[in-house]
Amino acid sequence: MPTPLDRALQSRNAFLGFAGIITAVAAWTIWGPSDVFPRAGDPVGDPESWTDDELRRWLEARKLYPGSTSTREELMARVEANMRAPRV
Structure with missing residues (x-):
C-alpha cells in the first residue's frame, strides 16, 4: 500500500x-534586472597612472581594439589620441 x-x-x-x-x-x-557579472567602469584619473589592463579596457569600450602585442607606449598613444579634449 x-x-x-x-x-x-x-x-x-x-x-x-x-x-x-x-x-x-x-x-x-x-x-x-541585475547583471550577474557587471562590467567594470571606465578607469578614472590620469591615463599615465593606469595599468595596461585599464588602458586595454578603455580602448575596448570604445571599439578601438588594441593588439595583443601592443606595448604600453602604443596603448598610451592610442588612448591620448582618442581622449576627448576637456570643454572650456
Whole structure:
C-alpha cells in the first residue's frame, strides 16, 4: 500500500510545479534586472597612472581594439589620441 509520500512523489503536479520553479529561476537569471557579472567602469584619473589592463579596457569600450602585442607606449598613444579634449 503506497504511503502519502509515495503518492506525492509520483504526482505529475509536483513534477510540473518543480519544473516551473526551475524555469522561472532560469528566466530571471537570464533576463532579470541585475547583471550577474557587471562590467567594470571606465578607469578614472590620469591615463599615465593606469595599468595596461585599464588602458586595454578603455580602448575596448570604445571599439578601438588594441593588439595583443601592443606595448604600453602604443596603448598610451592610442588612448591620448582618442581622449576627448576637456570643454572650456
